[in-house]
Amino acid sequence: MKNITMKVSLTFLLLFLFLILSACTMKTTNDENSNKSELCAQIVSDNPGSLNVHDAKKMVSGIPGTESGDLNPSLDLKDFPLDHQQILKHLRTANDVAREAKESGYPPFGAVLVAPDGETVLMKQGNLGGLSHAETELSRRAFAQYDPDYLWNCTLVTAFEPCCMCAGNIYWANIGNVVYGAPETTLKNLTGANKNNPTMNLPCRKVFEAGQKPIRVAGPFPELEDELVAPHRDFWK
Numbered sequence: 135m136k137n138i139t140m141k142v143s144l145t146f147l148l149l150f151l152f153l154i155l156s157a158c159t160m161k162t163t164n165d166e167n168s169n170k171s172e173l174c175a176q177i178v179s180d181n182p183g184s185l186n187v188h189d190a191k192k193m194v195s196g197i198p199g200t201e202s203g204d205l206n207p208s209l210d211l212k213d214f215p216l217d218h219q220q221i222l223k224h225l226r227t228a229n230d231v232a233r234e235a236k237e238s239g240y241p242p243f244g245a246v247l248v249a250p251d252g253e254t255v256l257m258k259q260g261n262l263g264g265l266s267h268a269e270t271e272l273s274r275r276a277f278a279q280y281d282p283d284y285l286w287n288c289t290l291v292t293a294f295e296p297c298c299m300c301a302g303n304i305y306w307a308n309i310g311n312v313v314y315g316a317p318e319t320t321l322k323n324l325t326g327a328n329k330n331n332p333t334m335n336l337p338c339r340k341v342f343e344a345g346q347k348p349i350r351v352a353g354p355f356p357e358l359e360d361e362l363v364a365p366h367r368d369f370w371k
Contacts (some may be wrong), residue, residue, distance in 0.1 A: 192292040204211065213287050214352055215311050216252045224248055225315045225358055227255060231268070232293050233365050235260030241331060242365035243268045245292040247276050247309070256280075256288070268292065270299035273307035286310035292364045294321050295353060297334060301341035305349065312338065314353035315362045324366045331370070 191260050211217055216224065222245055231244025241262040248254065257279075258355055259272035276285055289311035290296075295318040303311060322333040329363040342349045 146352075163210070189303045195234060211352065214350060215250060215287065216248065216291075216313065216352075220248075220252050221313050221352065221355065222358060224255070225291075225293060225313065225355060226361070227258070228291050228293045229315070229358075229362050229365070231258050231260050232362075233269070235262075236369065237367050242369055243292070243294060245269045245290060245335070247272055248289040249289055249351050250287040251283075252289075267297065267300050269296045272301045272305040273309060276309065277307040282308040289313060294318065296338045298336045298338070298341050301338040304338075305342060305345050305347065308347070310349055312342075312353075314351075314352045315355050316337070317347070318352045320354075320359065320363065321366070324363065327368045328370045 138233075162291050177237055211221075220307050228246050231246065232242040233244075235244035239259070240263065241261045245259050246255050247257040247259075253367065257272055257276060259268045259275065261268045262271060269290060276288070276290075285308045288309055291313040292300075294317050295314040295316065296304060296312065298317065301312075318333060318337065319335060321331075325331045325333045330353055338352050342351065363365045
């Protein structure tokens with residue numbers, strides 16, 4: 135009888151310990167899942183790690199209630215890193231790079247990376263081929279050379295609107311501001327069905343809106359369209 139009592143007591147003790155261990159394991163798992171969820175919700179901003187996706191939608195461009203980073207020329211650019219005159223100047227520089235690319239036998243596209251001061255041109259890049267667009271190559275070079283937090287305050291200025299591939303590279307390089315002169319629809323009218331540049335009709339803003347970073351976009355700038363289009367007029371024939 136004594137042995138039976140001891141066996142029953144031991145069984146209850148083991149069962150009790152098993153329940154305690156299970157409860158501890160479930161708590162640890164829940165804590166880990168919670169930490170992972172918080173990590174996935176973080177986005178890059180001027181203060182990396184301080185905002186989540188919901189907060190970002192409230193503060194894009196500093197305009198209450200705005201849920202995209204769109205900045206058209208008709209809007210006030212006071213919160214944008216470049217003012218209107220700086221934008222026009224850098225667009226012309228990007229177009230000069232496009233002409234240089236054309237002279238070297240490449241498609242006439244060019245882009246520049248502007249420092250947070252709005253004046254200093256950190257990099258210039260022309261098109262190098264079908265998968266080596268100016269904006270893509272510039273983004274990759276910039277990401278290899280500069281800290282992502284610094285790039286968030288830089289501006290990529292390009293003569294024509296970045297395609298979806300280039301927009302993706304800009305996004306992953308963490309370049310926080312984009313300026314383009316002429317829209318992708320204008321380029322599509324120029325290139326037509328040219329097999330060397332089967333231009334899409336997918337605004338870069340749509341690509342950025344699919345991400346978690348409030349990248350600001352300014353463009354197009356119709357007052358420069360004739361200048362920006364000029365290098366393309368006889369290229370796609």
